[in-house]
Amino acid sequence: MKKLFPILGVITAILLGYALYEALVVAPTEQTMGDVQRIFYYHVPSAWTAFILFFVNFVASVVYLAKRRPVADMVALVTAEVGVVFCTVVLVTGPIWARPVWGIWWTWDVRLTSTLVLWLIYVSYLFLRRFSSSGQTPLLASALAVLGALCVPFVYLSIRFFRTQHPQPVIGGGGSLDPRMLHVLLINWLAFSCFAFMVCWSRYRLEKLQREVDEAEAMASLMAPRGSVR
């Protein structure tokens, strides 16, 4: 496993570099928006990756609620954290794309607002994990994660059910995407998915180590003679 990590890290870095080249050089220029449309190759894969991470968080939280397995709790925490990072990218790149195309940075339409609400739910989850010292924290966080996950399909489907300024989905939405653009989009999604996996793996190792250190410190305080514990 120790050898696998750097190998996968190098493969991911090469893939990200190739995906960037495809997005900036190979993908055709969109006729109406011009080069600014290439933000699409970072914005959409980041959104899909965030949705997948929140889905894994949901599954891990359900497993934790059902079986109280610490591994499930760690997976839930890690995927929520990395999912928030990707969701932040979506919320930042979206307005940067909207400004030259729509003429505004932000509008309170259903897709944008529900994405912001989704982000706030998972940020609340992370705040709960970070600042609550109760033994019930993983349980409460799991319940919050299950509720938060209900928001994901709403965000995804909101552009079908409501009139919104946001474009329709590129796959299965009735719109036609140039096959070369779709190819570049999928390469970028693959690259960002591999990157997210590597980040989750690193964060999982950190969380595992953190818990081992906490446990060791707790044991050391119990074993220490009375009066010597601070």
Place this chain on the structure above:
Amino acid sequence: MNGNGYLFAAYAITWMIHVAYLGTIVSRYSRMRAAVSRQPSAVR
């Protein structure tokens, strides 16, 4: 700012966010390693 400026800004900010997050992981990992080295017998 022209279209290329927005494009560059979006890509640059994306990587700034990812690098900043990776930086927090690395710094927390170093702190953990230091804690482990203080208690080598307690943590594998």
